[in-house]
Amino acid sequence: xxxxxxxxxxxxxxxxxxxxxxxxxxxxxxxxxxxxxxxxxxxxxxxxxxxxxxxxxxxxxxxxxxxxxxxxxxxxxxxxxxxxxxxxxxxxxxxxxxxxxxxxxxxxxxxxxxxxxxxxxxxxxxxxxxxxxxxxxxxxxxxxxxxxxxxxxxxxxxxxxxxxxxxxxxxxxxxxxxxxxxxxxxxxxxxxxxxxxxxxxxxxxxxxxxxxxxxxxxxxxxxxxxxxxxx
Numbered sequence: 001x002x003x004x005x006x007x008x009x010x011x012x013x014x015x016x017x018x019x020x021x022x023x024x025x026x027x028x029x030x031x032x033x034x035x036x037x038x039x040x041x042x043x044x045x046x047x048x049x050x051x052x053x054x055x056x057x058x059x060x061x062x063x064x065x066x067x068x069x070x071x072x073x074x075x076x077x078x079x080x081x082x083x084x085x086x087x088x089x090x091x092x093x094x095x096x097x098x099x100x101x102x103x104x105x106x107x108x109x110x111x112x113x114x115x116x117x118x119x120x121x122x123x124x125x126x127x128x129x130x131x132x133x134x135x136x137x138x139x140x141x142x143x144x145x146x147x148x149x150x151x152x153x154x155x156x157x158x159x160x161x162x163x164x165x166x167x168x169x170x171x172x173x174x175x176x177x178x179x180x181x182x183x184x185x186x187x188x189x190x191x192x193x194x195x196x197x198x199x200x201x202x203x204x205x206x207x208x209x210x211x212x213x214x215x216x217x218x219x220x221x222x223x224x225x226x227x228x229x230x231x
Contacts, residue, residue: 002074003033005041013040013058015201021104022055022082024179024198028170034071039063042071044078045167053080054167056087064090082168134187143184145174147191155216172196192216 005013010033014023017040026043031054034042040059044051057067064087071078072094080091088098114123129136140148152172156162164171182196193216 002035004035004037005033010035010041010058017058017060018199018201020055020082020084021198021200022168023058023200025168025170026054026058028166030166034067034074036067036070039067042067044075049077051075051078052167053078055082056084061086068094132187134185134192136183136185138181138183140176140182140184143186143191148194149174151191151194151216170198 007027010027014027018024018026026041030045031043032046032051034044036059040057040063042053042057043055044053046052053071057064057071059067068090080087080096083091088100092098113119114126116123156164179199180196181199182194184191185193
């Protein structure tokens with residue numbers, strides 16, 4: 001059925017089953033939903049007569065087939081974008097053509113180390129921070145929405161397409177998001193860049209984050225600040 005969940009209920013499904021790197025992006029503005037009470041939901045955007053489904057259904061993996069069949073009964077024309085191997089297998093068994101493009105890299109922070117012997121470039125960038133007088137902080141801690149918007153607008157103007165993207169790359173929210181971790185790079189009190197990580201809910205791995213935004217104001221920061229904010 002179409003959207004019936006309140007935001008709080010949708011968020012509860014996300015926290016239980018949102019293990020895909022783009023699961024949190026299903027909450028972005030402009031999404032439509034196909035909800036199955038007691039099971040989960042599918043997020044999509046309608047375009048050109050087709051429902052473009054973003055990532056896996058937010059539900060237990062054993063319910064993928066159930067959710068897909070119910071969705072197809074109501075919306076027979078769909079295209080699924082950036083899905084897991086498990087859901088791709090379900091789609092293939094239903095007769096969909098599945099293409100594999102690109103890779104997804106996972107970094108385990110428990111054993112992630114930076115040294116001159118490993119990840120030499122990162123070590124050099126981190127070491128140069130203090131020389132450049134650049135500080136990296138988590139959370140806004142006094143950084144205003146106006147400062148963030150100024151850096152974001154400068155970054156957009158430096159791109160070939162001067163508008164914010166959506167769907168696979170969700171729009172940045174100036175409102176603080178409780179579940180999103182954001183790191184800011186500053187120099188002499190001036191905001192240079194910021195980087196945000198959307199939550200990935202995975203009970204087996206203890207959760208994690210997907211890098212969603214890496215934004216640096218045009219002409220504001222040396223490569224050191226930008227790359228260290230990313231790292």
